[in-house]
Amino acid sequence: MTRTVLLIEDEPNIIEAIRFLLTREGWQVETHSNGADAVETVLKFLPDLLILDLMLPGRSGLEILQDLRDHGATRSLPVLMLTARGHSRDREMAERAGVSRFMTKPFSNHEVLGAIRDLLAETHRP
Amino acid sequence: MDALSILVAVCLAYVIVLFAVAFLAEQMAGQGRGQWLRSPLIYTLSLSIYCTGWTFYGAVGYAARSGLEFITIYLGPTLVMIGWWWGLRKLVRIGRSQRVTSIADLLASRYGKSNLLAIGVTILAVISVTPYIALQLQSITLSFSIFADAGASHGGGANPAMMPPDNSAFLVAVGLAIFAILFGTRNLDANERHHGVVTAVALEAVVKLVALLAVGIFVVWGLGGGLSETLARVDASEIGTWQVHGGRWTAITLLAAAAVVCLPRMFQVMVVENDDERHLRTAAWAFPLYLLLMSLFVVPIAVVGLDLLPDGSNPDLFVLSLPLMAGEDGLAMLAFLGGFSSATSMVIVAAMALSIMVSNHLVMPLYLSTKWGKGAMAAGDVRHVVLLVRRVSIGVIMALGYFYFDLSGDGTALAAIGLIAFAGIAQILPALVGGLFWRGATRIGALSGLSVGFALWVYTSLLPGIGPQGLIPAGIMENGLLGLAWLKPHALFGIEGMDPIVHTVLWSLLLNTAAFIAMSLLSFPSPLERLQGAQFVHVFDRSVGPRGWTGSLAQSEDLVIMAQRILGPDRAQALFQREARRQGARGNLPEPTPEFLDRLERELSGSIGTATAHAMIVQIVGGETVSVEDLMAVADESAQLLEYSTQLETKSAELTRTAAQLREANDKLTQISLQKDSFLSQVSHELRTPMTSIRAFSEILRDTERLGEEEKSRYAGIIHAEAIRLTRLLDDLLDLSVLENGQVSLNRRSASLSEVLDRAVASALAGAERPIRVDRRPREEAVEIHTDLDRLAQVFINLIGNAQKYCVSDAPRLTIRVRGMGDRLAVDFVDNGTGVPREARALVFEKFARVGGDKAGGAGLGLAICREIMDRLGGDITYLDGHQGGAFRVLLPAQQAMAAQ
Structure with missing residues (x-):
């Protein structure tokens, strides 16, 4: 069964790189680049995994995550958060909001793919 | 001859x-x-x-x-x-x-x-x-x-x-x-x-x-x-x-x-x-x-x-x-x-x-x-x-x-x-002398006195006196108006035999003064009349403070627009900027404090008269409120109390000022610390984003077998572009840091302003698909300047480039105008786009301030660099309020601008 990954990110080149990597793994990739209506998009696609950028135009990734955790449908959705900011506080707050994995840019492709595989495997387990 | x-x-x-x-x-x-x-x-x-x-x-x-x-x-x-x-x-x-x-x-x-x-x-x-x-x-x-x-x-x-x-x-x-x-x-x-x-x-x-x-x-x-x-x-x-x-x-x-x-x-x-x-x-x-x-x-x-x-x-x-x-x-x-x-x-x-x-x-x-x-x-x-x-x-x-x-x-x-x-x-x-020396004189009194005097003068002197025969029928001259003898123009109230001029002066001034005094005593002056009365009568003794205008910052914009119409853009902008600087405000808009509104009103009166100037300000700010202190200030009997309360006020104002200064210093320190944090985190973000793409695609190129030639070259292209973005960011950061630390050495040379603008326009629009139309006036630009020409051109390029990037219009146009402003030279860049939203204007010159979350441009350092450059050159760069589109003004100090003609 094809797994769907939703990527919310506003840098076109980073979107292209991640899309390339995930498609090659056989996953289906949907993308969205605005923070303002991100929650609605997630609820529409209900992906198996969400990759979420922290600094988005319109709304921050952290707020989006907090909203998602309040919805029944996305309470346990695996979320991989990416950030280019250097704050250690960001990681603490993301963890408190219920992030599944937190990674700082730039990342190694190998690491990202590994993290995604782990997260998808966890949810796949009954 | x-x-x-x-x-x-x-x-x-x-x-x-x-x-x-x-x-x-x-x-x-x-x-x-x-x-x-x-x-x-x-x-x-x-x-x-x-x-x-x-x-x-x-x-x-x-x-x-x-x-x-x-x-x-x-x-x-x-x-x-x-x-x-x-x-x-x-x-x-x-x-x-x-x-x-x-x-x-x-x-x-x-x-x-x-x-x-x-x-x-x-x-x-x-x-x-x-x-x-x-x-x-x-x-x-x-x-x-x-x-x-x-x-x-x-x-x-x-x-x-x-x-x-x-x-x-x-x-x-x-x-x-x-x-x-x-x-x-x-x-x-x-x-x-x-x-x-x-x-x-x-x-x-x-x-x-x-x-x-x-x-x-x-x-x-x-x-x-x-x-x-x-x-x-x-x-x-x-x-x-x-x-x-x-x-x-x-x-x-x-x-x-x-x-x-x-x-x-x-x-x-x-x-x-x-x-x-x-x-x-x-x-x-x-x-x-x-x-x-x-x-x-x-x-x-x-x-x-x-x-x-x-x-x-x-x-x-x-x-x-x-x-x-x-x-x-x-x-x-x-x-x-x-x-x-x-x-x-x-x-x-x-x-x-x-x-x-x-x-x-x-x-x-x-x-x-x-x-x-x-x-x-x-x-x-x-x-x-x-x-x-x-x-x-x-x-x-x-x-x-x-x-x-x-x-x-x-x-x-x-x-x-x-x-x-x-x-x-x-x-x-009567109204003039009364107004100077008698605080009880009122508007109604003055109007009554003037009307009575005017009417009597017209009837007894002007109409009978002008022209060869006068303009009053002989019947009225001899028998009085309506046949009433006591209304004869040259013998009012039945007093005959007076010389006409003495007659006019006596009756008109006497009744004028009487009406003025009587109506002043009978009528009640408005607070504004009282205040003006006090300012006039006591002009030597003390200056009664400004009145209790109330205004909000939002009205400042309207005030600028109104003042520009009457004083002209240059004088109005200069007045508002001076006031903003005096108040220590950010940006060009001063708070409409009572002091400022008073000053503005006086400036405007010079051009259109007191009453009109006052009415125009009231139209924008709303009616003024006269406070208890104002009324106390005009009460005669409390002169001594006033003296005492003035002293207290001075003391208390001093304390308030000191407290405000302390609070300001503290705020500034906190702000600097916050600014440093946010600056580092911004820099980190701006550096890491292109690096992410570079790393991801270079790993893809390294690790992926059987990658098509087309994809290879596309990914290499992305890596190249992102590397350039990174370099430009580092250049900007270094530039800014050098400028901010004041280590920059200026290379002053002379050239005409038009040459510098020519260069800037060519460089900013090079390679643009749809270059913005630039409207210039060569005659205005024929001014010799002596400054660091490369740095100035850098500022111009930035402003023109911004207009090219951000001006949203069917027919984008940038207007460049040059004018002398007192001892300075102003170069205005105004485009016909949508401009910078009012709430964002104070921030456009801050580092990493990208208005509206737009990523079309660089890292948002351009205008911050412009401001630093203009600071170094002894000039200034400001956002010009009161325009529809984006509008910036570059000010060059006098010693750098010498008239060529």
Whole structure:
């Protein structure tokens, strides 16, 4: 069964790189680049995994995550958060909001793919 | 060439000299040179417009007809200058502190900024000054005709070619109107000073004095046979025996005294054009001395004229006809120039002063309330409207004077019209003096007094007095209005046998004053009237603080737009920026504090009068609230309490200030620390984002087998572009850090501004698919500048590049305009896009501030760098409020901008 990954990110080149990597793994990739209506998009696609950028135009990734955790449908959705900011506080707050994995840019492709595989495997387990 | 042609030529030459003097004075004042233009001497001489053609020619006629009574005309002003100079000083002090533009403006300001009062005074002034202007035209025309007659008799027999042209009065009126328009309405100065006109008037004062003295000396020693013989003639004549009519003497002295204060032209030179209060000290003795010299030879000329000239000669023209009779054509010419000077200087200044009143109080309030004026809120410059209105007003006033002259014929003796005008303008006196010294005086009182006085003057003096027969039917003159005997124009209330002028002065001023006092006592002043009253009456004692305006920052924008229309963009921007800096505000918009609103109102009054300026600010800020402190400040009985409370207030203000300073310092430290954190985190974000793409794609290239050639080259391209983005960011950061630390070394060179702009436009638009249209004015840009040209070009490139990137429009256009602003040079970049949202304007020059979360550009460091560069170059860069699209102003300091022309 094809797994769907939703990527919310506003840098076109980073979107292209991640899309390339995930498609090659056989996953289906949907993308969205605005923070303002991100929650609605997630609820529409209900992906198996969400990759979420922290600094988005319109709304921050952290707020989006907090909203998602309040919805029944996305309470346990695996979320991989990416950030280019250097704050250690960001990681603490993301963890408190219920992030599944937190990674700082730039990342190694190998690491990202590994993290995604782990997260998808966890949810796949009954 | 016959005498008349020579006369016309001399006149023209004289007028050209006046033009030249006025022009030079204006130039010198404009360049800040010529301290002597503001000397007490010039001030005193300019006061001499009191002596018009009426005084120059008419005084002799007056003496010939009524004996020594002519002295009253000089006595009034002398008493005022010597005995009441402290009152004049108060008037001048108030005029300057309230930025008063005319006598109407002064009264309006005193009585709660009431435009109704200003309108009344303006109408009164126009009605009473118009005949006076006609009188001047008449004196010039008469003097022309005397020359023509003399020429004809010299030549033996009438020679039609030697008659003065019929339209000479018309030509003179047109010429004077042009002069007044050229120098009276050149610009809208904040304080309505006209150095050119004042200097020309001072020159004319010298000419008329010299002329009259020369004629006098010639008459006494040349015609009269020496001093003792002339004195003997005086003794023998009727002049010495004419009895003194006490009532007339008192009335006319009073009128002359009132006129010197109330006449619009006297107010103009004495108060509005005054540069320094101390000049009054000199004028207090020098002006009476001038009057004394002017009156010295009046009696001898009159007596010798009556003796030597044939019966039936017009005594109003003895000053001319005596030298002509003696064949002294040169002296007659000088005398003619003296009379010409007296008449022209009066007409020019009077027309100018009236035009200011008409435009400020009649036309501009109307215009600003119509759909063309669009109230206080609209954009667009109204200065050209004000100037146009003044020019047209001058034309209309001169036309009125001319028509009056044309209609009334030349039957009336010169002095009669003069006295009627004096009596009319004297109706202002009670409200004026009351306003200066009595805090209980109210607007209703002033309006009532003026109306009563005006009505009585029209009925008893103006209507019966003008024209050959007067404008009141004989039936009414003899039997009274409606057949009521006590309403006879020359015998009100059944008191018969009074001299008409005494009658008018007595009743109009008495009832005017009574109505003024009674209605002031009966009516209740508004808070604003009370405050203005206190400011006027106590102008020397203390300055009552600004009133309780309330305003919000949002209104500042509207205020800027309104101020730009009236003061012009440059002066308005400069005023607001100065105030913003004084307040320590970010950006260009000051808080509309009561102090600032007061200052703004005074600036505006300089151009459009107090009442209108006040109304325009009220329209934007809403009505002012008068606080308890304000009312306390005007309460008479609590002067001592006030003193004490002022001290407390000062103390408490000091404490508040210290506390505010501490809080500010603390806030600043916290802010700096926060700024540092957020800066680092921003830099991290901006560096990591391109690095992410670079790393991801380089790993893809390294790890992926069987990658197509097309994909390979595409990914390499992304890596390359991101590497360049990274480099540019690092360059910008380094640039900014060097600029901020002040380690930058400037490489100053000279070039023309247009070259720098050429380079910047070419570089900023290179490679653009749809380059924005750039609208420039090469003539404005032909300015030599000396600065770091590369750095300046960097700023220009940034601004042009931003317009290219962000201007959203179907036909994007960038307008570049250059203008001098005081000692600085402003280069404005205005595009036709949507501009920067108001709330974001304060932030555009901050680092990483990308308005609207837009990522089209770089890292958001461009404008921050521009600001640092302009700081280093000693200039400034600001966002220009009040434009639809994006608008930036680059200011270059003076030493870097040298006019090329």
